[in-house]
Amino acid sequence: MLFRMLSLLLLSSVSFAQTFTNPLLPSGPDPWSTYVDGYYYYMHTTGNSLKLWKTRSLTELPKAETKVIWTPPAGGPHSKDIWAPEIHRIDGKWYVYFTAGDGKSGDNRRLWVLENASADPLQGSWEMKGQLTDASNQWAIDGSVFEHRGKYYLIWSGWEKKVSTDETQNIYIARLKNPWTVETERTLLSRPELPWERNWSNTAGWKPKIPVLVNEGPQFLAHGKKLFIVYSASACWTNTYALGMLSAKDDADLLKASSWTKSQEPVFQQSAENQVFGTGHNSFFKSPDGKEDWILYHANSASDQGCGGTRSPRAQKITWNKDGTPSFGKPIPSGQAIPLPSGTR
Template identity: 50%
Template sequence: MLHPRSFLVSWLLIGLLASGCSSKAPAPAPTPTPPPTGPTTPATTYSNPLLSSGPDPWVYQKDGFYYYMATTGNNVTLRKTAKMSELGNAPATVVWTAPSNGANSHDVWAPEMHFLDGKWYIYFTAGPGSCCGGQRLWVLENTATDPTTGSWTEKGRIFSSSEDFWAIDGTVLEQNGQRYLIWSGHANASTEEQRLYISKMANPWTLTGPRVELSRPQYSWEQQGVLPVNEGPEILQHDGKTFLVYSASHCTTDDYALGLLSTTATADPLVPTAWTKSATPVFVKNPTAGAYGPGHNTFFKSKDGQQDWLLYHANSRPGQGCSNDRNPRMQPFTYRADGTPDFGTPVSIGVALPRPSGE
């Protein structure tokens, strides 16, 4: 789990030549026609991948803009765009850089930004360099209206003091007027199997109460690669239901995939039995489309609010594993008659696809 491509728009310029020929005088030099200055026809398609690299992509929508982040390894970088199909043209702003040494100086992974209580918060993973044992979750805060401006303040680590083990991929769930942190971690200091945990939040940088295990790798499709893994939890809420979509198996395998937990929008998410786990993955590789190890996803709405979109990373060739070759891709999805999300299969790279509606 260690963790742009510009869209070219073709313009047709019509050259008009003035001719004022006469049998008694030479023709005047043609006057060049200036390029058009009025409205032009916008592009209606995009193609995947959106950028050449971008493991663990994340996007947050607010006030007509999309804020995109991904794993870089040594900093937290933010892109702001009005159109997800034009992500490759969005300027990149580094909002935090890892120090040269210390507890969060290495392996900066999976940043997520949320707007909570009138402020911006970024949750990211980092460690001292030992990776497998040292990774923990950290929080940044910014009071500016635009998160690409202002100052980001380190709020420190967010963790359960009684169970302070390896922890990555933090995300936020809001349900029943309460806020929760969900992440991937180890059960204890002696195991490397990754499970999903949840804990109540006292504020955006503090947990209260014990952590509760929601899922562990129990099926064969969650145990591919060098370690059994449940990671990259993301929340999707729709029509009275709450879904927890997570990544399963180790990122070294082409069989990295998405799994699903489901509950109601009124259930207590701290009760493990309130969640129902799908026995089969909900999004898997598609070799004919150039999509290997699809996972670590996020969700967004189209500009007009009419479509639901899935943003995820995948490798374009087999055997690329956990490297920076993982690139961000997007595609729309729908819901089945029972209310569960239907993500379909990964779409082909390099193929022109309709842009999100409203763009």
């Protein structure tokens, strides 16, 4: 009898070790990660600095090595509202792309770039390379960089131009000359035109003085011969903050708007049944063995919690439809056991 109990306890511990639960951290809006040489480097919005996590598994973030790698100056154009950071390894150097403003006006938010030549981004020094902008120099947030067929591209959320009647955030793309310089004019890929993209009042009845119509947080995903840009739509303070998707062929001209097809319905959205609300600002990562694709996103655990610190990072596996498009499923409830990404050790 004792032997059987010990065996059951051992099996239980093994089973527990092979799963994880969401959320990955109690708080962490706009989660991002990259996998380099056996480590995941993870970042999320803190608002007042750039903090980096280093871990063998994203499911072990609470135990990860962490460091604040950059603190903004007291004043100036990149001193406040430090949002949506992403760390990338490009041509042997590390780059962090982030949103910042001067704190005087929300109209002054732009994209910025830091560089570090150290092999380990938790070591060495971070140099400000400056603002990352196309010729329009319009309001811009949520910059993300990806490589395709030997060329690097920037995708972001921005205004067409400043107007007083509303704030409309669109998705743009441009090609990069180098990691801190835009080479081409921007191309408009998506604007918030579908009904589910245009929610800006929460269920409690709160809304800003003018409409805020949102496409933001664009992220690149490739699979087979198809390319995707997955973005967040509707205002982040609504429960209906959800993911939309643009699709293109891998041999298309990515700077032509006609190369991209927009999904007419959200591809990932809240689940009141599972108590997951405001699903958005995602990124993607591979399992350690490279065999699985996963989505990393933030969400709230209760209705109308808005855009604050209650947003927590969560992960779940992506499956693929027969036509080569991703299937994200429904948000998994907090506390439900999820098998670890394959190759996790």
